[in-house]
Amino acid sequence: MALFSAGRLKLVFYLIVVPLIVLLYPALQTYRAHSVAQDEARILAHPNPGVRMKEELAMLQSEHASLHARSTLGPIGMAAALSAAWLGAAILLKIRRNSHAARQRLDILLTRYELNWRQLSRLLVLHVALLLIALLACVAYEGFWAKSNWYSHGLMSILMTLPLWGAIYAAVKLLVRTWRQLGPADPIELTILGRTQARAQVPGLWAWIDQLAMRADAPRPDHIVVGLTDCFYVTSAPVTTHPENLRLEGRTLYLPLPYVSVLSREETAAIVGHELGHFAHNDTDHGVHLGMITRRMMHRIDRLIEQDIADDSWINRPALWASLYFYEAFEAATLHWSRVKEFAADGVGARVAGARTCAQSLLRVTAIADAIDSMQHEHDGNPIGALQSRLRERGLAIATDTLDHVIVHPIDTHPPTRLRIDALEVGIDDALIAQAQRPPSEHDTIWFTQMLAPRAS
Amino acid sequence: MSQAVSTPPLDSLASTLTQDLNRTMDAERDTAIAELEAFIASVPPRAEFSDGRKWFYRGIVASAVLFLIVGWAVFSGQTAEYTSLIWIMAGLGLIGLLMVWQHRNAGKNVHMVMTHHELTVWNLSGPVKLVDVVDLDFNEYQQTEIIFTMQADAKLPTAKVRRGFYPAQGWVKPKGKAPRVLVYSSGNTVNGVKASTEDVAAIVSTYVDVAHAHARLAAIRSGAPL
Numbered sequence: 001m002a003l004f005s006a007g008r009l010k011l012v013f014y015l016i017v018v019p020l021i022v023l024l025y026p027a028l029q030t031y032r033a034h035s036v037a038q039d040e041a042r043i044l045a046h047p048n049p050g051v052r053m054k055e056e057l058a059m060l061q062s063e064h065a066s067l068h069a070r071s072t073l074g075p076i077g078m079a080a081a082l083s084a085a086w087l088g089a090a091i092l093l094k095i096r097r098n099s100h101a102a103r104q105r106l107d108i109l110l111t112r113y114e115l116n117w118r119q120l121s122r123l124l125v126l127h128v129a130l131l132l133i134a135l136l137a138c139v140a141y142e143g144f145w146a147k148s149n150w151y152s153h154g155l156m157s158i159l160m161t162l163p164l165w166g167a168i169y170a171a172v173k174l175l176v177r178t179w180r181q182l183g184p185a186d187p188i189e190l191t192i193l194g195r196t197q198a199r200a201q202v203p204g205l206w207a208w209i210d211q212l213a214m215r216a217d218a219p220r221p222d223h224i225v226v227g228l229t230d231c232f233y234v235t236s237a238p239v240t241t242h243p244e245n246l247r248l249e250g251r252t253l254y255l256p257l258p259y260v261s262v263l264s265r266e267e268t269a270a271i272v273g274h275e276l277g278h279f280a281h282n283d284t285d286h287g288v289h290l291g292m293i294t295r296r297m298m299h300r301i302d303r304l305i306e307q308d309i310a311d312d313s314w315i316n317r318p319a320l321w322a323s324l325y326f327y328e329a330f331e332a333a334t335l336h337w338s339r340v341k342e343f344a345a346d347g348v349g350a351r352v353a354g355a356r357t358c359a360q361s362l363l364r365v366t367a368i369a370d371a372i373d374s375m376q377h378e379h380d381g382n383p384i385g386a387l388q389s390r391l392r393e394r395g396l397a398i399a400t401d402t403l404d405h406v407i408v409h410p411i412d413t414h415p416p417t418r419l420r421i422d423a424l425e426v427g428i429d430d431a432l433i434a435q436a437q438r439p440p441s442e443h444d445t446i447w448f449t450q451m452l453a454p455r456a457s
Numbered sequence: 458m459s460q461a462v463s464t465p466p467l468d469s470l471a472s473t474l475t476q477d478l479n480r481t482m483d484a485e486r487d488t489a490i491a492e493l494e495a496f497i498a499s500v501p502p503r504a505e506f507s508d509g510r511k512w513f514y515r516g517i518v519a520s521a522v523l524f525l526i527v528g529w530a531v532f533s534g535q536t537a538e539y540t541s542l543i544w545i546m547a548g549l550g551l552i553g554l555l556m557v558w559q560h561r562n563a564g565k566n567v568h569m570v571m572t573h574h575e576l577t578v579w580n581l582s583g584p585v586k587l588v589d590v591v592d593l594d595f596n597e598y599q600q601t602e603i604i605f606t607m608q609a610d611a612k613l614p615t616a617k618v619r620r621g622f623y624p625a626q627g628w629v630k631p632k633g634k635a636p637r638v639l640v641y642s643s644g645n646t647v648n649g650v651k652a653s654t655e656d657v658a659a660i661v662s663t664y665v666d667v668a669h670a671h672a673r674l675a676a677i678r679s680g681a682p683l
Binding site: 193227228257452453 | 478682
């Protein structure tokens with residue numbers, strides 16, 4: 001939260017305060033031009049000007065064109081800097097509104113957010129352009145002043161603008177870079193270490209999954225992949241399996257063999273029901289869509305960071321910080337909806353296997369995940385056998401941190417287990433915990449074998 | 458039903474997946490080892506750093522200009538008006554000469570040596586283990602400043618600091634957020650070739666990386682996870 005506030009303060013500084021600081025310079029220039037005009041008016045109004053006054057008047061009249069230019073450039077610089085500050089405030093307001101709307105409505109996150117991002121990018125370009133105009137007006141002003149006062153340290157005013165030249169150079173490069181079209185972002189593809197289970201190969205498993213899909217009122221997966229390394233998940237992104245190198249398009253369900261070999265059939269049904277719930281709610285398609293938006297946003301932010309590294313200047317910062325802030329808001333909205341989707345999917349899991357079984361499976365899966373993590377480098381031979389033996393010998397431990405555990409998933413983040421069980425309206429009592437941390441029974445370890453049998457019922 | 462699983466398909470699948478996993482891990486391990494070995498082989502065993510002669514030449518030019526002005530003022534008889542200024546310029550000229558004298562051997566002596574494992578600086582009591590470096594920072598002021606931020610428990614040498622105008626030397630700062638070793642030089646020459654600060658940053662970073670690569674390689678070979 002503190003970081004977020006610090007980020008917001010930085011953003012206010014770069015978007016609003018920096019243009020207001022820049023504003024001081026053209027304001028001073030405007031005052032200087034105005035003073036010269038007043039001097040001329042004062043001499044003209046003098047009833048009896050002396051020789052020195054006449055000389056001064058002649059000099060002032062000889063630089064009328066320059067004075068006119070300076071009198072115009074000062075206000076132009078002021079207007080540009082003031083507009084940049086105003087635009088900065090508008091950008092802040094827009095980010096706030098867009099992120100609020102994205103948290104309120106999923107369709108806005110899905111359909112409007114990238115459009116808003118593009119609008120923001122254009123507004124940030126305009127912000128940089130306005131600051132550039134202000135700086136160019138300042139330098140041009142001093143150029144005209146130097147020309148008129150070359151005989152009296154005119155060069156000094158040009159030298160005074162030297163610190164601005166670096167910023168002008170950086171701003172021009174930033175605009176040129178931003179103007180260039182970004183290449184398309186790489187499509188989202190997953191590589192899974194696992195084996196596909198074709199319908200003809202394991203009809204029993206497929207029939208069971210079809211039944212669960214029917215009970216969940218969800219589309220059936222197009223592919224089932226069984227592996228050793230991840231937890232349960234579904235995806236609509238294209239998948240390449242390793243080592244078979246098969247490319248799978250459509251809906252893929254990943255079943256982790258270590259988990260299904262120690263979970264009961266009912267617990268696994270609850271979890272698969274949860275995963276199929278993601279298909280039912282189009283969460284996997286949304287995940288791919290949001291993943292692509294993330295990549296495109298990061299692509300542009302990377303370009304801004306590259307620009308800042310190449311030409312380190314304060315003028316790069318408003319665009320960079322505003323983009324990062326907008327991205328943070330997008331991430332927060334995405335995570336918010338991700339949690340909402342997880343709760344909804346838990347509801348589907350509960351419909352398939354019952355709320356209590358669903359809660360039990362959540363507890364058991366998080367505890368198994370901890371056990372697998374702790375024995376990751378212990379076994380050399382058969383990891384399934386090693387896991388079963390370990391759970392029979394030592395059982396599973398469900399501690400407070402297990403309840404607050406977030407299941408690792410390759411695409412999005414899940415809410416803590418405790419919150420998910422609360423949402424299922426199931427009390428975390430001793431019986432539930434005892435059931436979740438039981439050693440794997442013969443029933444737990446054999447049912448999936450039966451599913452994999454070529455002619456399983 | 459239990460008769461149907463006399464050759465359990467789960468065991469067969471588990472065996473296949475385990476073989477796949479082991480093969481993948483072996484392949485990843487082999488790739489990591491090959492990449493680390495190639496990187497280590499690409500880095501020369503030793504780099505020698507000397508400072509440049511910029512302060513030697515700057516001192517000559519500054520002294521010459523200052524003494525020319527002082528000489529012109531004296532011979533043109535304008536000393537009365539600008540006595541203080543002339544004394545100041547003469548003093549600055551002398552300082553310039555001192556700087557020239559101090560940097561008379563600049564670029565000829567090696568002040569820092571980096572190997573695949575250690576950093577040695579001429580005025581430090583012992584070498585610094587590069588594998589203990591956790592961060593690097595480079596600054597260009599009047600001198601090039603290289604900051605090696607070390608692990609909290611790193612064994613640090615002591616520094617015998619030399620006074621003077623921008624000498625090339627190391628400093629050790631054991632206190633603060635993290636212990637640090639700082640190396641200063643005026644201009645840079647690496648293995649006898651003039652180098653920019655960016656070149657020095659790249660070379661120093663490479664030697665720190667190669668020290669970590671050696672440690673990583675040893676860990677992988679001893680069976681540590683990737």
